[in-house]
Amino acid sequence: MEAARFYAASSIMLFHLTVMSDLPTNILSIYILNYAAMGVPLFFIISAMGMCIGYFGKLETEGSIKDFYMRRFLRIATFFYVMMLLYIIMLPVFGDSGPTLGQFLASATFTMNLVPSYVEGYVWGSWTIGVEMIFYLLFPVLIVLASNLRRALVIFIGATVLATLWRNEFVDVKGPLQSFGNFFIVVQFHYFAAGIVAFHVWRIAVRLCPARVRLIGLILLVISCAATVSLVVFGFWLIFAAGVFTSWKLNHTIVYFLWATVLATFTIGMCLAPTKLLSSSLVCHWGRASFGIYLWHPPVIAGYSKLGIYRAIFALANENAEVSFLLGALLTFATVVPLSLASFRFIEKPGMALLQLKHGRGAGQPERGGSR
Template identity: 35%
Template sequence: MNVEVLRGQAAETTRARIDLPGLLAMRCYAALAIMLFHLIALPKLQIPTYLSFIPTHFGFGVPLFYIVSAFGLFVGYAGRIGSRAELREFYLRRFFRIAPLFYFMIVFFYLLFWMLGGRPFPLSQVISSTLFVFNFIPQHVSGIVMASWSIGVEMAFYAILPLLVFAITGLARSLVLFAVAVFLAANWALAFQATEGALSLFGQLSLMAHLFYFAAGIAGYFIWLRLCRTSPEIGRIIFAASLLTIICLICFANQIAIFLGTILGPSGSAGIKAVWAATLTGAVVGVSLHPQRWFVNAAAKLLGNASFSIYLWHPIVIVMLDRLGLYRAIYASFGGASLSFIASVIATLAVLIPLSLLSYRYIERPGMALGTRFSRHRSA
């Protein structure tokens, strides 16, 4: 058996020993936050005033996904992509993690869109989505499948991750990367400030606009790496402090925006997002160091495994239930916004969760197994 095979098996064993259930729980809560965000936005449901923070802040579930993704990938691959075989294994595993369900959803959404009388998507857009290059094309950046723009961002990040693994080898470098990424995002936003239509959307949804979230996750990995060797119990304090900071960011959002706008001027928006990135990263580090049972429970871990399915299915489920008139019927029956919204959430989850668990079991898991077998076959 050659040296490359032995190294590959050693890396695989090391990865298998790292169990971070907190990351699974974070994926669950990120997916559910985005679902609640779109449940209000797509059917335009009325909500009580005490839930007004959902449409304004639960969109940060997508950045939380990015932070968790970068953190988890560095846990699995930092220092372990040093040969062509390991590089090939990384790309194969990432492709088969995303592609099977994503391709299924492209076909499903295309057929559904056609059945509902929509115009066929251009062949060029189908090809760009299939090749995962749509994040680089302004007219295609939003993707075919609803909410799939973030998949384009994620795949673009996968493409450069081996370079980041090679270049970012410590906490100091990761913090420099975060600062540079925030600076680039701020100037990227300013460059597209006067644009409209597809070009404006490209400025908002491209990797450059979101790279600092991944950079925050990488910095979080190096912080976690230091603390887990010395004082993992501090994770409880970090997690509590992060949750408290999140509450403050929600409660005093306007005041913080005015303050940062006064200091940073047009870049104030980037400053707010950077604060959110650091805060969410703190929560990820804390829950990874000390996964508390009330937060990292069996249900959260189960749904965390199926979070990719939840993310891709939830817009379709919401739109279809809305077209069937379910939400209108619920609001007509319950009357008040509070009970009506709670009933709408329950009805949506009653459809979404079984569907997502099924697609995870019969599409995602076989795809991941295929990627593992294929990468091992190529290594052998």
């Protein structure tokens, strides 16, 4: 699961490299632009599944629920508040006046997802944190409602249809309401629901003998990777065909359902059959710092663009768009990962240890449930 988080964070970083840097467009970046943003839904699925693994059957008392909320808050808030302060200093450098009082308060209270004008947050990419925090708030109820696979599937299917209906209402809307239509929890919730379904499938699978568990995991990994390639290659035609044979207002339901299913299948496979190829100790180590990778990469990309670093790489690569993009991606990765590992060690881990110290437990005790 830690490795899967790393892949999700890296995918989002590559997506933002295509839209935020001044590297020239190329065949590789076009595919990344169209599909790498699916790293966000993968994050949501991993988050839901990880929390179910950590908390299923354990949120039955007032004390355990309070403990859960405090853990979730500390998991996100400690590092996020540091980034909020950094952005106040950094934004004027990029020609932005900085956050208004309303933007600052919405981000500080994690309520930006509920306010159309503030839904994106002033920390770049923080709209997902607003979504995540609402999911945390709802989780103790959801884990009761989706107590088995059948109930979880019903919630997932219903949430997928609701996401389509919601987005259809914002098709012709512009400005802040367009972002609200795309980022509000209603249009993202089916991915969390898919993560809960993934948990119940995983829970059933792990009861089998170890050899069969690993075989099932490998099969799911192969299926999910093949399905991902198919969705990338044939995604446009799938949407078109769905519109012809079903309804143009509901055709995206099929696509949402398929992507959520494929990403959930990938996550289950990663958990059932961790392989050295996909889940090496180094990748898992980087995955623990995935929250930092997610928050550090936008200012790094913007900074390198402002300094002309990517343009220099393009020149050094003899103006080869594909080569310069790969070199730019490697440079960004080589910068973001060390920053993320440092912030995880010196900011995130001490923040998560605060609750353990309050209860008199050692700071080294692992946290229940998944990180972002």
